[in-house]
Amino acid sequence: MTLFYGTELASRLMLGTAQYPSPEILSDAVRRAGAGVVTVSLRREAAGSRAGQAFWTLIRELDVPVLPNTAGCHTVREAVTTAQMAREVFGTDWIKLEVIGESDTLQPDMFALVEAARILTEDGFRVFPYMTEDLVGAERLLRAGCEVLMPWGAPIGSGKGLNNLFGLRALRAHFPDVPMVVDAGIGVPSHAAQAMELGYDAVLINTAVAKAGNPAEMARAFAMAVEAGRMAYIADPMEERDMAVPSTPVIGQAVL
Amino acid sequence: MQILVNDKHHDVTAANLAALLDELGYDVTARIATAVDGCFVAAGRRATHSLHDGARVEILAPMQGG
Numbered sequence: 116m117t118l119f120y121g122t123e124l125a126s127r128l129m130l131g132t133a134q135y136p137s138p139e140i141l142s143d144a145v146r147r148a149g150a151g152v153v154t155v156s157l158r159r160e161a162a163g164s165r166a167g168q169a170f171w172t173l174i175r176e177l178d179v180p181v182l183p184n185t186a187g188c189h190t191v192r193e194a195v196t197t198a199q200m201a202r203e204v205f206g207t208d209w210i211k212l213e214v215i216g217e218s219d220t221l222q223p224d225m226f227a228l229v230e231a232a233r234i235l236t237e238d239g240f241r242v243f244p245y246m247t248e249d250l251v252g253a254e255r256l257l258r259a260g261c262e263v264l265m266p267w268g269a270p271i272g273s274g275k276g277l278n279n280l281f282g283l284r285a286l287r288a289h290f291p292d293v294p295m296v297v298d299a300g301i302g303v304p305s306h307a308a309q310a311m312e313l314g315y316d317a318v319l320i321n322t323a324v325a326k327a328g329n330p331a332e333m334a335r336a337f338a339m340a341v342e343a344g345r346m347a348y349i350a351d352p353m354e355e356r357d358m359a360v361p362s363t364p365v366i367g368q369a370v371l
Numbered sequence: 372m373q374i375l376v377n378d379k380h381h382d383v384t385a386a387n388l389a390a391l392l393d394e395l396g397y398d399v400t401a402r403i404a405t406a407v408d409g410c411f412v413a414a415g416r417r418a419t420h421s422l423h424d425g426a427r428v429e430i431l432a433p434m435q436g437g
Contacts, residue, residue, distance in 0.1 A: 131435075131436065131437030132435040132436060132437075133435040133436055133437045134435070134437075135435070141435070154436050154437055155433055155434070155435065155436045156433075156434050156435065156436025156437075157404065157431040157432065157433065157434060157436075158431060158432065158434040159377040159378075159429065159430065159431060159432075160377075160403060160430055160431060160432035161377070162395045162396040162397045163396055164432075165401075166432070166434070167401070167402065167403070167431075167432025167433045167434060168398075168401050168402060168432070168433075170433050170434055170435060171402050171432075171433040174433070183436070184436045184437070186436055186437065192409060193409075196406050196409060196410060196411050197431075199404075199411035200404035200405075200406060200411055200429075200431055201404070203404045203411075203413060203414060204402050204403070204404045204431070204432070204433055205402075205433065271437070319437075321437035322437065
């Protein structure tokens, strides 16, 4: 059982809610995924607009825990203020903390991330930090009060899968008891299965589902991959070898 | 006085944040969050949060996110 700040999720698949062709397709995808969490965000709203309320109504009907994010924030102050606003709007102290440091790759600014995580944790937030797979950064985030880590697989929306397998494996091995979620860069279900086979506790997917030709079917495919990967991890996979080893016993083999 | 709301200039008479939302026609029962000059202002403090000329107000609502 994996607990995220004391909460066991119904599924190890976390799903983003952005970029779907329609609200109906989003709802369908969340249901088919059996998502354990859905991520949400905040944006400016004009007077008289009901867009935000309509979206919130849709999310509440799905009855899935929400994880608000601080997407688009580039400074500690922006991220902290956005988190505080999100806590009031969504009624949760969970926050997926994003502090972007580089625009082309949307790579997290690990220095600002640690500082923002410290401020938010002291303010009572439960922080899910979107981070690189940096071991030292992970240590600092844990020291800042984070009890969950969310390393990227690859740049957001790239669909490239797990770019640094060695780094992700090392991170998992260094902090075996910390719940960890691979967030960002996953493109197809096999990437998600691979993350779960490495021992990650969950994956967070958005673009790979939302931009699929059939988002609901892809959501289901991801759910199956996450379950398969988790089962494989628990079943303890064999070790890789560089040379062949016959699987059919050679004892008793005829000499012809 | 001139207030910048979500990056748009407004000439308003409201002296505090709650009055500003009312003057601009926001539904205060809706799920919105507010910040002034980069700092969060909780819903319960809007009526006592005075505005100054040139204040930068952000009014945010739920939306899709990854």
